[in-house]
Amino acid sequence: MVMVKRMKLGSQGLEVSAQGLGCMGMSAFYGPPKPQPQMIELIHRAIDAGVTFLDTSNSYGPFTNETLLGKALEGGMRGRAEVGTKFGIxxxxxxxxxxxxPGHVRAACEGSLRRLQVDCIDLYYQHRVDTRLPIEVTMGEMKKLVEEGKIKYIGLSEASASTIRRAHAVHPISAVQLEWSLWSRDVEEDIVPTCRELGIGIVAYSPLGRGFFSSGPKLVENLSQDDYRKDLPRFRPENLNHNSNIFERVNKIAARKGCTPSQLALAWVHHQGSDVCPIPGTTKIENLNRNMGALSVKLTTEEMAELEAIASVDAVKGDRYGANLPTWKDSETPPLSSWEA
Structure with missing residues (x-):
């Protein structure tokens, strides 16, 4: 059994498992919702194994993923887990x-507390930045929720470096959630250094490239019709053939290391630093166990460089998302002075 270490996330006192569990695919976006009893068993297995940092959002379902976690954490399980959820979409x-x-922030928090069946949310993220109003306005309401004991720590997701700085000036940010993997590395230029300068923890979602580094191009063949990954640019035929070459080269290194390509890709994220917590998602216990195995994969400086040469920032074809979903690249908000004026 792999020992899952604990880690400090940010500078405000939040402690989580060094690897988390993304719960989105249990309820939404990656095909039809999975059977609730099996998902509750999976969550319990994760917690028993030391993977205690659970990630959800009120937009997953919507709402049904939080309800699932609430049921899974009934009884003594709640005291053994750290729950991060999100609002804003x-x-x-x-x-x-x-x-x-502000009114939406508060109403969303109350709804999440009710569905999760908790009195306090461990880590509450703004899921996407509202570019219509200054980030300080949203953060001001989140700060009130901390003061009222409804949330312990504040996070941002898909926020630019300047947005992170402005938010952090209102109330310390404990974690920024961002997409970081062997084929999503653009955050390394500006956002990751900003988080480290400010003492903010980094939560890496989709560290396996939304499953790409688990099974390569075969993944697309097996997706259900309502799996939204079918519509993502990187999985479209015109880009997939090119991107498959990256998987094959990673797979060769994994074979040399005696691990799976998914374990290698996940180990690469773990090796980015002790302030990084990847949250791979799964709906299968065998995948949970495999992901935990990545914690035992040790990479040399030469192996890290080899992987990064294969998966350089400009090596992947296709954007992370389609044009209809905002990301950190368009998360700038108006100055507070314009709002107050």
């Missing part, structure tokens, strides 16, 4: 909306 008439209005 809502769906109206099939359209995605991003909202950081």
């Amino acid at each position: 809502s769906f109206s008439n099939g359209e995605r909306e991003v909202c950081g209005e």
